[in-house]
Amino acid sequence: MNMKKGDWKNLGWGAALLAFAALLPLTGDGYLISLGVSIAMYVVLATSWALFSGPTHYISLATAAFFGVGTYVMGSGIEYISYWALLPIAGLIGGLIAALVGLATLRLSGVYFVIFTLGLAEMTRQAVTWYQNQTGHKGTYVLTDLTDPDIYWQLLVLAGLVFLLGWAIGRSKLGFALRIIGDDEDVARHVGINTALSKVALFVVSGATAAIVGAMIAPRFIYIEPATAFTPMLSFQVVIMALLGGTGRLWGPLVGVIPFTLLWEAISSSFPNQTTLLLGLSFLAIVYLLPGGFVGLYDRLKGRAARRSAMA
């Protein structure tokens, strides 16, 4: 890989931001740290979601399913294997499921994919509940000595890795292929891109990441049952955050996550029954007011400024 000067600068900025974010637990404020964990979690989920859905325009609602699978891998394995070994195992299993789902649905049009992923979390939840009823135990405990700051730092490391991966993919042949697929799939096929394989590859990345996040968050739940691990809301939140920020840039989802998480926290603490309404209105706002998200807005404003300075 040949690195330009600008690339080093971006990398430097990214590392500095990450290091700055890592200082948060030093404040010792429990609420802030807990908020930080949520934000870090959503940053990882939304960014890895956008890695796949941004260029391909396939809307995946499977985040909750992969997240839940990861949580359950941690929950059922923690008695036998160490925590650190379970993280990659969760990723592996999440990736495997993503590959199977992707192979079955990504050859077809986007609508099929949305519908399939929409029900995936609910279906997995039903299957897990059934299995637990068969074997006779209801939930599992995840007892570790990890504290919120530990989870926060782990998530930050994962976020760093996801950004690095996204950046590498963006520069690779695969990233180029995906952008062509997003523009016109027929063209992509004609120039010899294996469209199905490229899409599946990226979907596996986002599925594996979500599963690892689920595994990392599991110690926070302490007691895991299907209803807490597979919350369909999670998928929608991630989609909204990513689209609100904009999927056109790697940093897009990041600027969507922070305001939306704060808004979500505020609404769910004072009007807990209105979160569904908020979700709905956010979807509509994105489509009608902010197509392209904050990134799109920023690009439009920059374009306008550039035109103005060119005229002057």
Next chain:
Amino acid sequence: MDILITGLILGGTYALIALGLNLQYGVSRIMNLANGEMLVIGAFAAFTLFTVGQVSPLLTIFLVAPLAYVLNWLIYRIMLRPLVKRAKNRGMLEVDAILTTFGLSFVMVGIMIWAFGGDYFSYSYLARPITIFGDNYGLNRVVAFGCAALLCAALYLWLNVSRAGMAIRAVSVSPENARLVGIDVPKLSARAFALGGAVTAVGGAVISTFLTLDASTGVMFTMKALIIVIMGGVGDVRGTILAALVLGVGETFVASVIDPGLTLVAAYALFILILLFRPQGFFGRKPT
């Protein structure tokens, strides 16, 4: 036998809901993910009128249908038409439509929870047993099936015999060519979308006679309707009805033989088989 009949009865009501969605997707090309909420609204109307005024759900239908028609027409004109206009290609419209109708579905659920609370609602209508081939079934289920069958048949005939039905089928086959023979495609799309919504709302009123629902169950029905539409083939009435019956029987089989908590898993198993082996639907032809 027991499973078969219960399944067919369930499938009959599914068919009605899925036909509504199929009209919307097949003709106006909008994948309406708020379809299930329209069903819940229909069910809510039947429930309210029955508990407040003892109005039979079978009469409520005649009130629900026109109201749902108008509501859906407005939704199409105000919210979806601008998206159709701004979309540069089919893919863009698809993404926009998915996000918008999702948003709409959440807004409707939010409003219903706000207005009526999140409780389950059900009422007892015609809850008498009736004997068919030596087994007992709820009369309300049988009546609901009869209603659904009647409406499906009427819709099928109307689409195949009447002039308006032919125009609708023409648009669903090829919107570009329909314009060439003097069909006002935007107007017809709005009407088909409205009609689809009305059919689904009626299905909701019918289904509320024997199922317990709450404000947020809509998405389950949306999912099932979507699976049925894909199984049966987009824009294909016969396929939709057959697929609905297959799903009804399949679900009932899994629920009574293995576990009632696994109905969605059963639906998904069918869905995967279809996606892998016949992605064009039961009666669809392979794309060339």
